[in-house]
Amino acid sequence: MNRITRAHLLLWLLTIITGFNYTIAKMVMPVYLPASTIIWIRMSITTLFFSMFILLAKRSFYIEKQDYLRLFFCGLFGVTLNQIFFYEGLSRTAPINASLMMAAIPVTVFILSAIFLKDKITWVRITGLVISASGAVMLLLHSKGTFTGLFIGDILVILNAISYGIFLVIARRLIMKYDSATIVFWIFLIGTILSFPYSFTHFTVPEWRMIPMQAWLALGFIIVFATILNYYLSLDVLKDVSPSISxxxxxxxxxxxAAVAIYFSSDALDMQKFMSSIAILAGVYMVSK
Structure with a gap:
């Protein structure tokens, strides 16, 4: 199997994991654990895991001084802002809404690639950008009209998507130079430190004994699959495919x-969401052409 094929298979795996995570995270948040507690737990465990992995696998922690600033911004956009915006947003909105708002990632990558990587700008891409944005606005207006918390949640997920899109663009130079585990360790260490004020001011001690097994399993999925495996493989595939393709x-x-949310009865696909999704996904497809 060549590396390009491997990269696309891994991207499929990551997409499935992320698709499940929207509903699975709602099984534990915000009823049993608030977003701030989940963020603190997953950041701390991920940092500890990769520090032990690097030591046991005899990998290197070394980063050249010239890459410190880029690494700092990767930690800021890829971990701190990304995690806070995503879980605070998801705790307020519905799984289908959140997944649709993530369409801002390829749009952000397109804009940044056009500015910094000199990717070609065409009228088709510009039209797609407008259509995609229109779909997002439709969904936001629908959310605003139904429930204020849902609207705020959608906005936070959009900010998360923009943050992660920035991260994908600025991280590739580092991932082409260093081991994936090394990058994940440092960005999570930086992200954990930067998120300390948020975690400290929002952290609450939950009633651990009241948390059911289903919620514990959901938390385990979030940590192992949606964080440790997701970040490691997401960076690893950037060695073989561009941020735009990813x-x-x-x-x-x-x-x-949507399929997972409907199956578990955690969300429903109404006509407004359906029409918004068509506009968002069609627009993003045009942007990627």
Missing amino acids: SIYVYIQPIIA
Whole structure:
């Protein structure tokens, strides 16, 4: 199997994991654990895991001084802002809404790639950008009209998607130079430190004994699959495919997220969401052409 094929298979795996995560995270949040507690737990465990992995596997922690600033921004956008916006947003909105708002990732990658990587700008891409944005606005207006918390949640998930899109673009130079485990360790260490003020001011001690087994299993999925495996493989595939190609797989997330959410009865696909999803995904497809 060549590396390009391997990269696309891994992207499919990551897309499935992420699609499930929207509903699974809602099984534990915010009823049993608030977003701030989940963020603190997953950051701390992920940092500890990769520090032990690097030591046991005899990998290197070394990063050249010239890459410190880029690494800092990867930690800021890829972990701190990404995690806070995503879980605070998901705790307020519905799984299908959140997955649709993630379409902002490839759009962000397109804009940044056009500015910094000199990717070609065409009228088709610009039209797609407008259509995708229109779909997001439709969904936001629908959310605002139904429930204020849902609207705020959608906005936070959009900010998360923009943050992660920035991360994908600025991280590739590092991942082409260093081991994936090394990058994940440092960005999570930086992200954990930067998120300390948020975690400290929002952290609450939950009633651990009141948390059912289903919620514990959901938390385990979030940590092992949606964090440790997700970040490691997401960076690893950037060695073989561009951020633009990687972000295209976001198209598939709403389909998986909707199927899982409907199966577990945690969300419903109404006409407004359906029409918004058509506009968002069609627009993002045009942007990627």
